[in-house]
Amino acid sequence: MEPNAEISTTVAPGAAPPLRREIRSWGRDLVIALSLAIVIIIFFYQPVKVEGTSMTPQISDQERIFINKFVYRFEPIERGDVVVFWYPLDRSKSFIKRVVGLPEDTVEIREGQVYLNSKPLPEPYIPPESEDFGTYPATQIPKGEYFVMGDHRTSSNDSRIFGPVPRKFIYGKAVFAYWPVDHFGSIPVFAESVK
Numbered sequence: 001m002e003p004n005a006e007i008s009t010t011v012a013p014g015a016a017p018p019l020r021r022e023i024r025s026w027g028r029d030l031v032i033a034l035s036l037a038i039v040i041i042i043f044f045y046q047p048v049k050v051e052g053t054s055m056t057p058q059i060s061d062q063e064r065i066f067i068n069k070f071v072y073r074f075e076p077i078e079r080g081d082v083v084v085f086w087y088p089l090d091r092s093k094s095f096i097k098r099v100v101g102l103p104e105d106t107v108e109i110r111e112g113q114v115y116l117n118s119k120p121l122p123e124p125y126i127p128p129e130s131e132d133f134g135t136y137p138a139t140q141i142p143k144g145e146y147f148v149m150g151d152h153r154t155s156s157n158d159s160r161i162f163g164p165v166p167r168k169f170i171y172g173k174a175v176f177a178y179w180p181v182d183h184f185g186s187i188p189v190f191a192e193s194v195k
Helices: 018-043
Strands: 045-049 064-068 082-086 094-101 106-110 113-116 136-140 145-149 170-179
Touching: 045 170, 082 145, 094 113
Parallel strands: none
Antiparallel strands: 045 064, 064 170, 082 094, 082 170, 094 145, 106 113, 106 136
16 A cells, blocks of 8 residues: 555445444344334233222232233242233133132131131231121132132122132233332232141
């Protein structure tokens, strides 16, 4: 190269300038990232709006949450999980409740206290103002079914009314609240053991 030679900055015909290439690259990456996010949300998580007060104070009326639709393919449903399921009496409706009894447990309620297999179930998620003092006869839950109840016991249409929920009706686990902002965060599971 000659000492005073100039470097050509002209762009070859048909080649995009560096800035345009950079924008295209960013655009392509953004489209890929959004596509992956949509796939993850569609197949793994689903945003839902809760309607009703049966899960207050943990989950409020009109609250927006994400449910994990894939988790129960890899792990069992546990006592204390907050699940979303098709309402057994009308499969066009979805309900959200807490799993209280597992398959083959015997559930009984005496003056509002839940007993599993004749032992009292600790329920720290129920504030005193949400308790009720009803009864439910000792009933063994069939295999493949779950006894579910709302945390706001005086305002919940649950297994006390429509019976245990078949496993095939449960399609998600409530995992994260994102609106309103003061409820932002993961939804805790109270997996209390019965001793």
